[in-house]
């Protein structure tokens with residue numbers, strides 16, 4: 635039996651009030667994943683673990699022919715609603731056809747070898763019980779010169795390491811209580827893998843010829859960080875986040891999110 639709730643929705647993961655650092659991180663994560671998958675329009679793109687479908691809908695708006703693959707019926711229902719809302723809003727016209735939605739597990743994708751020009755999987759690999767098999771499947775269904783884009787949280791980021799050191803000092807040396815209920819460096823209960831850059835590269839490079847390993851944002855989740863950024867004038871806060879983002883790009887091991895882009899590594903059994 636698979637331990638994934640097929641009726642789950644995103645109410646536990648979508649932040650209700652967005653702080654500036656969260657806004658920056660989520661916006662960059664979406665923009666980079668989509669733009670890496672979509673260097674030109676009219677491409678066939680598969681969005682694996684598409685959740686409530688926002689990236690599939692955005693890819694379609696930018697001209698792609700998109701399939702969102704997601705095991706949760708509830709999330710697919712929400713995706714259909716959001717796509718219909720977008721289609722009804724004439725001010726948000728879409729360049730491509732509406733996305734198609736398929737109920738599917740990532741480690742057994744119901745598509746032919748080489749069926750897509752690109753595949754994205756954003757913020758989901760650590761939810762999979764068989765992530766490496768999922769990467770192999772993404773490589774299989776993407777044509778050999780196409781691209782697979784994986785974006786994933788880094789649980790050994792600078793913020794995670796500093797947060798852990800701070801808690802250890804408070805608790806072990808000073809005998810104080812932890813600063814908050816869920817510590818940013820602990821993987822949530824619905825995560826199977828605690829990714830960091832080496833593990834990501836190791837798993838991905840068995841199935842992809844990696845072209846890019848880059849980081850996004852530094853500092854997210856560090857105690858007090860959101861409040862500090864919010865306290866700055868918005869332009870200054872945004873500029874600081876952009877500066878740290880440049881550091882993340884150059885040193886993904888420090889970054890809050892890691893993005894890997896690669897071309898499928900073909901074996902005789904996956905030769906399309």
Ligand SMILES: C[S@@+](CC[C@H](N)C(=O)[O-])C[C@H]1O[C@@H](n2cnc3c(N)ncnc32)[C@H](O)[C@@H]1O
Pocket residue numbers: 638647682683684685686689704705706709738739740741755756757758761762763764
């Ligand atoms: C945090 S959400 C990310 C959704 C979306 N990609 C995004 O960026 O918002 C994780 C998704 O992984 C899906 N999921 C969990 N296990 C899965 C599996 N084995 N195969 C495919 N999807 C899975 C969940 O249903 C959920 O939609």
